[in-house]
Amino acid sequence: MAFLKSHSIWMNGKLVPWDDATVHVGAHALHYGSSVFEGIRAYSTPRGPAIFCLDPHVDRWLGSCKMYKMPLPFSRAHLRDAIVEVVRANDLASCYIRPIALRGFGGFALDPRKYPVDVAILAFEWGKYLGPEALEQGVDVGVSSWRRMAPDTFPAMGKIGGQYINSQFVAMEANDHGYVEGIALDVNGYVSEGSGENIFVVFDGAIYTPPLGSSILRGITRMAVINLARELGFTLIEQNLPREMLYVADEVFFTGTAAEVTPIRSIDRVTIGAGKCGVVTKQIQEQFFALVEGRAEDRYGWLTYVNDVTLASRAEMRIAVPAE
Ligand SMILES: Cc1ncc(COP(=O)(O)O)c(C=O)c1O
Incomplete structure (x- = not known):
């Protein structure tokens, strides 16, 4: 399955070029798997790209962070907007979206709660996972x-x-x-x-x-x-x-x-x-x-049409990392 990188990644509050969204080799997550992520799809519809089950995915992401005792330094609204923004910024008609929060570089103790948290959201074109047929x-x-x-x-x-x-x-x-x-x-x-x-x-x-x-x-x-x-x-x-x-x-x-x-x-x-x-x-x-694909009525409210979302103000959405 071909993988096509896109041009921007949302990382720690802003869009950065794909190649600049990096972490240190000492990042805790690289050594111990300390990351929490999601996998989301946006489909091409007659009304432009639509993200499938955006809210359930954001909730599951935050739920995983809660289980793992890894509070994120962004509000739910900010993260939700960032997911929409990264699809828009890359001008993707359909895509796979990979939000990830990880414990960055800070030290090598197994309790990572004092180490910084990095948050990134990637969006890129992706075909059929288990093969075209x-x-x-x-x-x-x-x-x-x-x-x-x-x-x-x-x-x-x-x-x-x-x-x-x-x-x-x-x-x-x-x-x-x-x-x-x-x-x-x-x-x-x-x-x-x-x-x-x-x-x-x-x-x-x-x-x-x-x-x-x-x-x-x-x-x-x-x-x-x-x-x-x-x-x-x-x-x-x-x-x-x-x-x-x-x-x-x-x-x-x-x-x-x-x-x-x-x-x-x-x-x-x-x-x-x-x-x-x-x-x-x-x-x-x-x-x-x-x-x-937006061909049937969205009777469960599962689709978020990317072009219809009004993004809320960034400054108001930024929240402090809760004290551990
Ligand atoms: C282990 C595992 N089970 C099941 C699923 C299917 O879950 P979903 O439908 O939310 O993608 C996934 C994919 O995220 C997975 O990684």
Whole structure:
């Protein structure tokens, strides 16, 4: 997948050229994974670029920061505006947006709370995450030998940099085995999620997805798909899923900001259903893309039209870093 850098990055309160948005090699985050980030998409619509679920993403970002005891030196309103601003400044019709807050250079103690926090927001063009044909034909995946972290080890609900070493092991193993992606089980052996996607299983007339207790990220596409599936009249059940349910499912699909709604056509080389995008997945996919591309009514208020946003005043939005 080609990666195209854009020209400006919002960093610590202002737009800077892409190549100038740097951190020191002593930054705590580089050594210990002390960062909190988001992944957001803006879609091209007839009314210009629209950011999908901007507020849920900002809230999840701040929620991850709260879990991780990393207050940000900017208000919520400022960060929300900055996300809009970086899409506008780069003149992007559609893009992937990567906000990140990280512990910068200050020292090497494991408690990083005295060290500075850097905040940056990147926006750049990005194609289909799991390959150009993935959305139509489905992907071949494998169950990983790497488990998701146990609930009392890392906060799976937080999108925290260091935790993605676990995702990297899952992704690397999958690729080494010739799969596009891996599915991790939770500490109890139930299905958890992909390295960067939530998972849904269509089985015996209902749609199932693992609960938050299965060490999943609380995916925003997952939330959207749960709403759309229920609106379409499907029964949607959040419950622990045994691994073998994957093999006998009628359909299985991934959801994620990067992966969108991607059908899975085989797992561990076992064909799922008819081995192509199933009818339920197709319906959900169609609803999802119609909504995010502004072709269907935005009945949930999920779209923020970048050109319609009036940015609030910077000076008023700047807040002091709370004392630790
Ligand atoms: C581990 C993990 N699970 C699930 C998801 C899907 O979440 P979302 O739909 O919010 O992108 C992601 C992507 O952010 C992820 O990194």
